[in-house]
Structures are given as C-alpha cells and as structure tokens.
Amino acid sequence: MSKKTIRFLALITVLMLSGCGQQYMLERMIWQADKMAENILASSDTAAPYVYNKTVALYETVIAKTQDPQLLLNAQFKLGKLHTAQKSFDKARDIYDKIFISHQGRQEVSALALFSKGQTFELEGKWPEALAIFDEIIKKYRNTAQGLNVPLYIARYYGGKDDPVAARAAYARAVSYYEGIAQEYPNTKIALLAYNLIVRTYVEQNDWQGAVRYIEGLDAKYSIGPETLFVLGGIYSKRLDNPGAALATYKKILERFPDFANKAQVEKEIEQLSNGGG
Amino acid sequence: MREKGITQTGVIKKALGTGFQAMADFPQIVYPFAIIAVIEVIGLLLIFAALQPPFVKYSMPIIERFWGAKFLHYPLILLLLSHLHYYFQTVVAVFCGAFASGMTISAFKQYKQEKFITLRSAARDALHSYWHLLAINLIVFALVQCAFVFKRQAVFKMILAMRNHFGDEGNWMLIHATAALFIGAVVQSLFVFAQPAVVIEGKNFISAIFKSLILTLKNLWVTFVLVIFPLSLFLPIALLKNKLLFLMQRFVPEVIFLVLAAGILLSFFLNAGITIMVSAGYFIIKDERA
Numbered sequence: 001m002s003k004k005t006i007r008f009l010a011l012i013t014v015l016m017l018s019g020c021g022q023q024y025m026l027e028r029m030i031w032q033a034d035k036m037a038e039n040i041l042a043s044s045d046t047a048a049p050y051v052y053n054k055t056v057a058l059y060e061t062v063i064a065k066t067q068d069p070q071l072l073l074n075a076q077f078k079l080g081k082l083h084t085a086q087k088s089f090d091k092a093r094d095i096y097d098k099i100f101i102s103h104q105g106r107q108e109v110s111a112l113a114l115f116s117k118g119q120t121f122e123l124e125g126k127w128p129e130a131l132a133i134f135d136e137i138i139k140k141y142r143n144t145a146q147g148l149n150v151p152l153y154i155a156r157y158y159g160g161k162d163d164p165v166a167a168r169a170a171y172a173r174a175v176s177y178y179e180g181i182a183q184e185y186p187n188t189k190i191a192l193l194a195y196n197l198i199v200r201t202y203v204e205q206n207d208w209q210g211a212v213r214y215i216e217g218l219d220a221k222y223s224i225g226p227e228t229l230f231v232l233g234g235i236y237s238k239r240l241d242n243p244g245a246a247l248a249t250y251k252k253i254l255e256r257f258p259d260f261a262n263k264a265q266v267e268k269e270i271e272q273l274s275n276g277g278g
Numbered sequence: 279m280r281e282k283g284i285t286q287t288g289v290i291k292k293a294l295g296t297g298f299q300a301m302a303d304f305p306q307i308v309y310p311f312a313i314i315a316v317i318e319v320i321g322l323l324l325i326f327a328a329l330q331p332p333f334v335k336y337s338m339p340i341i342e343r344f345w346g347a348k349f350l351h352y353p354l355i356l357l358l359l360s361h362l363h364y365y366f367q368t369v370v371a372v373f374c375g376a377f378a379s380g381m382t383i384s385a386f387k388q389y390k391q392e393k394f395i396t397l398r399s400a401a402r403d404a405l406h407s408y409w410h411l412l413a414i415n416l417i418v419f420a421l422v423q424c425a426f427v428f429k430r431q432a433v434f435k436m437i438l439a440m441r442n443h444f445g446d447e448g449n450w451m452l453i454h455a456t457a458a459l460f461i462g463a464v465v466q467s468l469f470v471f472a473q474p475a476v477v478i479e480g481k482n483f484i485s486a487i488f489k490s491l492i493l494t495l496k497n498l499w500v501t502f503v504l505v506i507f508p509l510s511l512f513l514p515i516a517l518l519k520n521k522l523l524f525l526m527q528r529f530v531p532e533v534i535f536l537v538l539a540a541g542i543l544l545s546f547f548l549n550a551g552i553t554i555m556v557s558a559g560y561f562i563i564k565d566e567r568a
Contacts (some may be wrong), residue, residue, distance in 0.1 A: 022331075024331050027351055028352050067331075
C-alpha cells in the first residue's frame with residue numbers, strides 16, 4: 001500500500017469517527033453519570049460534594065449537547081432525580097417543569113414529569129402542594145400508567161404516616177377510582193390494570209378476605225387469567241390457611257389453562273397441598 | 279522427497295528452523311497477513327461507524343430485528359460490535375485469507391527455490407490458484423460449522439449432566455469456548471496441507487485435500503505441534519471473548535476493544551506463523567505416499 005493510500009484511509013477514518021463518536025461519547029457520559037449517581041443515591045448523606053458536582057456536570061453536558069430527544073429526556077429525568085436525592089428541590093422542579101413544557105403532547109412523559117415534581121414537594125415536607133399536583137395527574141392523565149398509580153400512591157402515603165383512618169379512606173377512594181376507570185374503558189388493558197390495582201389495594205391493607213372476595217367476583221364475571229388465579233391460590237394457602245380452597249383454585253388453573261407457563265409450580269403446590277403441606 | 283530416516287520430531291525441528299529463517303531473511307513474507315489484520319481493524323472502525331449517527335439509520339432496522347434496539351446504545355453497543363466484528367472476521371478469513379495464504383505460501387516457495395522473492399509474483403501465484411484456495415477454505419469453514427452443531431449438542435448434554443451432578447452451572451459454559459477452539463483446530467489441521475499442495479505443486483483442490491488428509495494422518499505429531507498447539511494459544515482470547523459481558527461490568531465497557539485488538543494481533547502472528555511453518559513442513563514431507 002502506498003503512503004498516499006494509507007494517509008487517505010487514515011484521514012477518512014479520523015473524519016468518520018470524529019463525526020460518529022459524538023453520540024457514543026454522550027451515551028458514555030450518561031453511563032458514567034448513572035454509575036456515580038447510583039453511589040450517590042445509595043449513600044446520599046455521605047456523598048462527597050465533588051462527586052455530586054461531577055455527576056451533575058456530566059448530565060448537563062449531555063443535556064446541552066445531545067440531538068437525540070430520548071437521550072435528552074433520559075438525562076433530564078436522571079438529573080432531576082439526582083437533585084431530588086440531594087434535596088436541591090428547586091433545581092429538580094426546574095428540570096421537571098422544562099420536561100413538562102417541552103413534552104406537552106406526550107401524556108406519559110407529562111404525567112411522569114408532574115409526578116416527579118409532586119414527589120419533590122412530598123420529600124420537602126410540603127404534602128398539600130404535592131397532593132395538588134397528584135390530583136391534577138388523576139384528573140388530566142387518567143389513562144396513563146403514571147396516572148393510574150397515583151391514587152394507590154396517595155393511599156400508601158397515608159398508610160406510611162400511621163394514620164389508619166386517612167389510609168382506609170384513601171384506599172377506599174383508590175378502589176372507587178379504579179372501578180370507575182374499569183367501567184370507563186371496558187375490555188381494555190387499562191381496565192385490566194385497574195382491576196389488578198384494586199386487588200393490590202386489598203393486599204396492601206392485609207385485607208385478605210376482601211382480596212379473595214374481589215378476585216372471586218372478577219372470576220365469576222370475566223373468567224380471569226392464570227396469574228391472578230395463582231395469586232388467589234397463594235392467598236388461600238398462605239394467608240387464610242384454607243388448603244381446600246387453595247387446592248381447588250390450583251386445580252382450576254390446570255383445567256382452564258393446561259398450557260400455563262408456570263404449570264410446574266402449580267403442580268408442585270398441588271402436590272404439597274395434597275400431602276398435607278403448604 | 280522426505281529425507282530417509284528423519285523422524286516426525288526431525289520434521290518439526292527442520293520446519294521451524296526453515297520457517298523462522300525465512301521470516302528473518304524475508305520479513306515481507308508476513309505482509310499478506312498483516313494486511314488482513316489492517317482490514318480487520320478498518321472493519322472494526324467501519325462497523326462502529328455504521329452503528330453511530332448518521333449511518334445508524336440504515337443499520338437500525340437490521341439491528342432492531344435481530345438483536346433489539348437496546349444494542350444500539352452504550353454500553354451494549356460494544357457487545358454488538360464484537361459480535362458483528364466476529365462475522366466480519368469470518369468473511370475476511372475465508373475470502374481474503376485464501377488469497378493471503380496463497381501469497382505467503384508462494385513467497386515461501388520462492389524462498390525455498392532461492393529465487394528472487396517479490397510479493398507481486400506471489401500475489402500473481404495466489405490469484406492464479408485463488409478459486410482452489412477459496413474452495414478449500416469454504417469446505418473447511420462448512421465442516422467446522424457442522425462440527426460445531428454436534429459440539430453444541432454434546433457440550434450442552436455434558437453441561438446439563440454436570441449441573442445435575444454439581445447443582446450449579448458455574449463456569450461450565452467455558453467448556454463451550456474450549457471445545458469450539460479444539461474442534462476448529464482439529465478440523466483445520468486435517469486440511470492444513472491442502473493449500474500448500476495447491477500453490478507449491480499446482481494441484482486442484484480435490485486432490486490437494488486428499489493429499490492433505492494423507493499427510494496429516496501420517497504425521498499426526500507434526501500436525502499437532504505445527505497447527506493444533508499454536509491454535510490452542512488462542513484459548514485465552516476465546517475465553518475472554520466468551521466473558522465479554524462480565525469484563526464490561528467488572529472493568530470499563532471499552533475493555534472489549536482491548537480484547538478485539540489482542541485477538542486481531544494474535545490471529546496475525548498465529549496465521550502467518552502456521553502458514554509458513556506448515557509450508558516448510560510440506561516441503562519436507564510432500565513426497566510421502568499413503
């Protein structure tokens with residue numbers, strides 16, 4: 001190969017890589033920042049300020065330079081989370097506001113930005129402000145995954161505050177909200193998600209009888225899937241000490257869904273229950 | 279004609295001596311394989327560029343279909359890079375490797391005949407025999423792939439049996455890499471004298487393959503020392519390539535570049551060395567009959 005050819009190839013390579021490397025470098029920065037952020041989030045009280053500053057600088061560089069909207073969004077949310085963990089709530093809220101404004105048309109993104117903003121108020125001890133935002137999500141973003149989770153999130157907040165009366169009321173509100181959603185979007189994935197969340201409200205309150213009643217009701221109405229029946233069997237055997245009902249439920253799974261992916265586990269449960277275990 | 283009374287160890291000693299002497303007297307003899315190494319490096323850069331904007335819009339549909347979109351992003355993109363580079367290396371080894379081997383064997387032939395050695399005439403010789411050399415490479419490649427299918431089943435059964443016995447998969451997956459390398463080396467060794475037979479004696483690929491089989495089976499120790507043993511030096515790289523994900527997590531993802539570079543460098547030394555030594559050995563044993 002002549003020297004001219006080698007120089008030409010080298011030039012082409014350098015030009016190509018300098019143009020192509022930008023995206024790679026930015027993604028690498030995000031990865032580095034994520035690694036550092038992981039450590040900060042794991043020990044936010046003891047994280048050295050220069051580590052925090054360096055992580056923030058990496059995210060900000062990506063935000064300033066990237067042309068990729070998904071990478072930008074990713075970096076913005078992560079930076080917001082980092083500021084929140086470091087209790088720089090105003091900075092975090094600025095970022096979430098920017099996301100919200102620039103993604104008005106994207107329901108899931110808007111809902112997540114609002115929810116993250118609400119969390120900053122919650123962590124700052126400003127629950128009424130947080131609640132106002134969460135209510136806004138419930139009203140405006142009902143059919144998003146984030147919107148669906150919020151009522152249960154609010155109920156959990158009260159549950160964690162050792163306020164059983166408020167918690168019970170919040171869980172009851174969540175159930176009626178989810179029932180409304182299920183009726184509003186019948187026979188859709190959202191309805192299915194809403195039913196699952198209702199079951200979860202009962203489970204989180206340790207209301208096993210309520211959960212069983214609800215699942216049995218759903219089964220009578222819609223003939224539910226094997227996964228939910230498996231959960232029901234587990235509640236019967238492990239929470240309500242009712243091996244007979246558990247055995248019947250597991251057998252029902254095998255009858256109705258002979259190709260169930262988790263068939264081996266079901267058979268194992270049946271064997272244990274038949275042998276008097278469980 | 280093979281010298282009377284020369285043992286297989288004698289053949290090995292003489293082949294190594296002549297081979298190293300040829301490299302010392304005429305270092306350009308390894309240029310064809312050096313060019314292959316350069317092509318592999320350029321290929322690595324081109325694949326990397328193809329996975330980045332602005333070219334990624336053309337490669338994206340294929341990557342998404344066969345690997346998934348997440349492999350277009352850091353750090354998994356590096357894992358994809360190593361996979362794609364493996365395919366590229368395979369194509370280069372089969373198609374360009376046939377030519378490079380032909381050139382090197384021809385240059386060694388000129389050296390042995392004490393002619394004035396030029397790479398230009400070596401290239402002409404390689405081009406003249408290219409289709410026969412390529413046919414041999416394609417047959418070896420096909421047989422190695424067939425052997426891999428049987429290996430996969432056999433090793434999988436072995437791993438299952440060991441897992442049942444020891445209760446843990448552990449590092450048994452490394453057996454795959456070792457078995458693959460060993461099987462590849464054994465299959466290659468059966469055909470290792472075929473390309474010298476084409477270039478040195480002007481045989482067609484079919485008679486060259488038969489001659490190689492005879493020579494290999496009659497000189498197992500020679501084949502082991504000149505082919506299988508050097509190829510086994512590639513085992514550390516094969517094992518590292520098998521553990522790329524672990525290495526990426528343990529160190530930095532760019533460690534993949536080091537492993538790939540080491541692989542290219544080692545391939546260059548081993549392929550050039552084996553081709554020259556086997557050519558030297560062929561000159562000693564070529565007149566043996568079954």
